Amino acid sequence: xxxxNKASRHGIQALSRKLWKLLEEKNGxxxxxxxxxFGIPEEYVRKAFSExxxxxxxxxxxxxxYLALENRCKILGFAQTVQKDAEMAELDRIVVFPxxxxxxxxxxxxxxxxxxxxxxxIKNIVVNAGKEETHAKRFYEKNGFKPxxxxxxxxxxxxxxxxxxxxxx
Numbered sequence: 001x002x003x004x005n006k007a008s009r010h011g012i013q014a015l016s017r018k019l020w021k022l023l024e025e026k027n028g029x030x031x032x033x034x035x036x037x038f039g040i041p042e043e044y045v046r047k048a049f050s051e052x053x054x055x056x057x058x059x060x061x062x063x064x065x066y067l068a069l070e071n072r073c074k075i076l077g078f079a080q081t082v083q084k085d086a087e088m089a090e091l092d093r094i095v096v097f098p099x100x101x102x103x104x105x106x107x108x109x110x111x112x113x114x115x116x117x118x119x120x121x122i123k124n125i126v127v128n129a130g131k132e133e134t135h136a137k138r139f140y141e142k143n144g145f146k147p148x149x150x151x152x153x154x155x156x157x158x159x160x161x162x163x164x165x166x167x168x169x
Contacts, residue, residue, distance in 0.1 A: 002105065003072065004112040007065035011075075012058065015067060016051040018075050022097065023049065029098040038130075039158045057082075066112055068096070068105045076100040079109040081117065084126075089117050091127040110143055118169050125169065128153075131161035140165045 007015060022030040023045055035045050047053055057063035062083045068076040077096035083089050091113060096105045117125055127145065129136040141147075145165035153160045 001071060002076065002108065003069050004066055004108050005069060006116075007058075007067045007078070009055065011067050012054045012065055013051050015065065015075055015078055016049060016054050018097075019049045020046075030095075038155070038160060040155075041157055044157070063092070064116070066109055068100075068109055076103075077105050077109060079113050081113055081125075083120075083122070086121070087123040089120075089122045089125050091125055094127075106139060107143065114167070114169065123169055125167045127165050127167075128162045129165065131163050137163060137165075140167075143167075 005011070019030075022028060023035060035042075054065065057080070058065065064081045066079045068078065070076055075097070077094070077100060079094040080092040081089050082092045091110075094106055094109055096109075114125065126148070127140060129140060131150065145167045148164045148166040150161070150163050153162050
């Protein structure tokens with residue numbers, strides 16, 4: 001049985017360990033889709049997905065992690081939201097691990113995020129997708145997000161063409 005829960009401290013620690021393991025596999029799909037494709041430096045990735053960084057994001061009070069769990073223990077994927085202001089939240093990332101793609105897990109995660117954000121009084125959710133990420137763009141459009149703008153983001157390591165999507169709640 002698959003459940004979607006807000007991550008506890010223990011859940012975030014387990015997520016960090018799983019991410020590190022998957023990202024260390026340089027030829028693995030997670031590394032290729034989330035690091036190699038964008039030319040992100042290894043040290044940045046290690047820091048961004050460290051247990052300390054994830055726990056710090058939650059401690060800030062603005063970030064929430066959701067875990068897709070099988071039988072309450074196996075992590076299948078996750079989502080992270082960041083509250084921007086009283087009416088807007090950003091879906092910072094939604095990741096379904098490769099062996100669980102196309103099983104509806106991304107939709108389950110997104111639906112939980114939307115329900116929780118509505119409950120908090122959020123009026124808009126925004127999310128960025130790479131301009132060339134057709135699968136991600138199709139996913140957001142299928143779930144009611146509308147393209148709001150296109151821009152080039154200046155990351156410290158490269159420029160990334162992005163499409164910002166918005167969902168009005």
